Amino acid sequence: xxxxxxxxxxxxxxxxxxxxxxxxxxxxxxxxxxxxxxxxxxxxxxxxxxxxxxxxxxxxxxxxxxxxxxxxxxxxxxxxxxxxxxxxxxxxxxxxxxxxxxxxxxxxxxxxxxxxxxxxxxxxxxxxxxxxxxxxxxxxxxxxxxxxxxxxxxxxxxxxxxxxxxxxxxxxxxxxxxxxxxxxxxxxxxxxxxxxxxxxxxxxxxxxxxxxxxxxxxxxxxxxxxxxxxxxxxxxxxxxxxxxxxxxxxxxxxxxxxxxxxxxxxxxxxxxxxxxxxxxxxxxxxxxxxxxxxxxxxxxxxxxxxxxxxxxxxxxxxxxxxxxxxxxxxxxxxx
Numbered sequence: 600x601x602x603x604x605x606x607x608x609x610x611x612x613x614x615x616x617x618x619x620x621x622x623x624x625x626x627x628x629x630x631x632x633x634x635x636x637x638x639x640x641x642x643x644x645x646x647x648x649x650x651x652x653x654x655x656x657x658x659x660x661x662x663x664x665x666x667x668x669x670x671x672x673x674x675x676x677x678x679x680x681x682x683x684x685x686x687x688x689x690x691x692x693x694x695x696x697x698x699x700x701x702x703x704x705x706x707x708x709x710x711x712x713x714x715x716x717x718x719x720x721x722x723x724x725x726x727x728x729x730x731x732x733x734x735x736x737x738x739x740x741x742x743x744x745x746x747x748x749x750x751x752x753x754x755x756x757x758x759x760x761x762x763x764x765x766x767x768x769x770x771x772x773x774x775x776x777x778x779x780x781x782x783x784x785x786x787x788x789x790x791x792x793x794x795x796x797x798x799x800x801x802x803x804x805x806x807x808x809x810x811x812x813x814x815x816x817x818x819x820x821x822x823x824x825x826x827x828x829x830x831x832x833x834x835x836x837x838x839x840x841x842x843x844x845x846x847x848x849x850x851x852x853x854x855x856x857x858x859x860x861x862x863x864x865x866x867x868x869x870x871x872x873x874x875x876x877x878x879x880x881x882x883x884x885x886x887x888x889x890x891x892x893x894x895x896x897x898x899x900x901x902x903x904x905x906x907x908x909x910x911x912x913x914x915x916x917x918x919x920x921x922x923x924x925x926x927x928x929x930x931x932x933x934x
Contacts, residue, residue: 606736632714699783820919830924852903
């Protein structure tokens with residue numbers, strides 16, 4: 600097991616264990632106080648346990664090697680896990696709305712608010728720390744499952760803080776309707792966060808362009824640009840969990856022998872692989888150069904150069920994905 604995978608397992612184990620403990624604490628706080636806002640927070644903790652369990656399984660499955668049935672690996676299960684977590688959060692928000700409406704018509708006497716306040720405060724501190732660590736680890740390992748679970752815990756933290764404010768207002772004013780109103784407000788925040796996770800999950804499952812990853816690939820190519828890489832186009836980047844699949848067209852001198860082309864393609868691939876922690880699979884289609892490429896070709900001592908070098912082509916996230924060589928944008932000065 601790689602160090603990256605061990606990091607994922609460790610933090611998802613912490614998240615799952617914490618979710619179970621906090622679920623018990625929050626329901627304890629509810630049965631002590633009978634606060635609808637605290638019940639809303641407790642219901643969301645049920646979602647935390649289910650989502651963390653599924654996220655833990657998804658990380659295990661994503662770490663399995665590719666096989667004949669899954670030639671691109673199992674990494675996309677992390678996107679499904681994120682969507683599942685978002686759906687669970689959204690469902691919890693709908694349940695909380697229903698509970699809030701009922702509490703307006705069937706109010707309960709709130710008791711032991713000081714003890715309930717302390718328990719919710721404890722859960723907020725724990726959620727904030729673990730949520731922040733999950734997001735940090737998710738970014739380091741490029742794991743959407745970790746990041747989504749961390750965002751969920753941070754959302755739970757804000758919910759708990761809002762509940763504490765509501766409980767304090769009830770104690771100070773004696774107006775119990777504040778409890779129900781706050782619960783209703785929290786439900787909309789929870790539903791919004793659930794929708795955002797679902798939207799991100801669907802985008803990744805449909806291979807929507809991941810702008811930060813594409814920008815990173817473009818930066819790597821520009822920073823390590825080799826004079827023999829005459830042109831790169833039709834660049835596509837797909838994410839499979841923390842793993843990447845990259846394919847593109849690479850223009851090389853047409854007179855090179857096959858062995859030289861093979862070695863240069865390996866050099867190109869290694870340049871991209873060295874820039875990412877996860878596994879990177881790269882398919883490179885080599886194109887022969889044409890006379891029009893001479894205007895931006897930086898190959899020195901080229902024996903077949905037809906035109907003088909004019910200027911280089913700036914590789915960007917806008918022009919590299921285009922399925923065409925970039926000589927069409929080169930302006931040749933009049934002789």
